[in-house]
Amino acid sequence: MEIEKEIKQNKFKDEIHKLMINQLFTGKWITNLIAKQLKPFGLTNQQYNVLRILRGQGNNYISVNAISDRMIDKMSNVSRLIDKLVDKNLVQRKVNKDDRRQADIIINQKGLDLVRAIEETEGDLKSNFKSLSEEEAKQLNSLLDKLRG
Amino acid sequence: MEIEKEIKQNKFKDEIHKLMINQLFTGKWITNLIAKQLKPFGLTNQQYNVLRILRGQGNNYISVNAISDRMIDKMSNVSRLIDKLVDKNLVQRKVNKDDRRQADIIINQKGLDLVRAIEETEGDLKSNFKSLSEEEAKQLNSLLDKLRG
């Protein structure tokens, strides 16, 4: 649906203004789709983002800062996100030997299993994105990159 | 910058997956830019969104539901958003005469002045979006609409 109809606004000041709003709306739309996907698993979007980052590290530990660098939402409070994941016994945290300020984080088997289980529901999520061709998705990706300058 | 670099991820499962992440990242990027613009005025993004919707109604009252329909983030808790705006004396709320369940909201002069003052800083915000041509912005808008199906 056109953004004008989604928010019942039939006029925008200019194309950039419309784009900002369209972009915010679409971002929120995807955020909500993912939140819905994660709900049965009791994870928030940011927690899932962290788990996937950790999985990407394989058997290596990674610092809180490095996680933050890789997060989609860099404003998230990673310390407390990790707290939650430790509470749920999905990741382990230990103090780095060489730099005792640093916390080293790693995902454990339970965490890996959870990510795997969630990934098995990816089909449902992806079904919301059938309206774009591969070519259009590429074009959109490159326009988004360009938008951010 | 390319999304790969922004989040230090050099590979995506497929173009759609990359698009989801790019979209989330870009949405968050714009959200943060707007939050920064609003900070000196003590408003949150959603509060500002509501104020602009109210201004769009001119001298007419509008219900909480109708505001929600017009919001970018429809999950916001409009009742409490309005509470905040009433506390700040930017809007007025009254009970609808014909349907006493309904709350009628209207922006007042102080609210209008504040929106106007914020709009005078739009130039700073817009300066972040110079990298796209008008034509590209249009193309992006139509791809985003299409993405949501």
Add this chain to the structure above:
DNA sequence: TTACATTATCTGTATGTACATATATTTGTA
């Protein structure tokens, strides 16, 4: 008109978020 469903909004609760500041450790430099 009475009972039940529906609607519009509000409230309670748990959790998440943003941001300022604190704590602990390490680094750089005189």
Add this chain to the structure above:
DNA sequence: TACAAATATATGTACATACAGATAATGTAA
């Protein structure tokens, strides 16, 4: 070495958000 600056993370706080459920008013069908 001593000490200020920088770094990595954690904590306090005020506020926002999501969602379930409550409350009150209205609509509807017998």
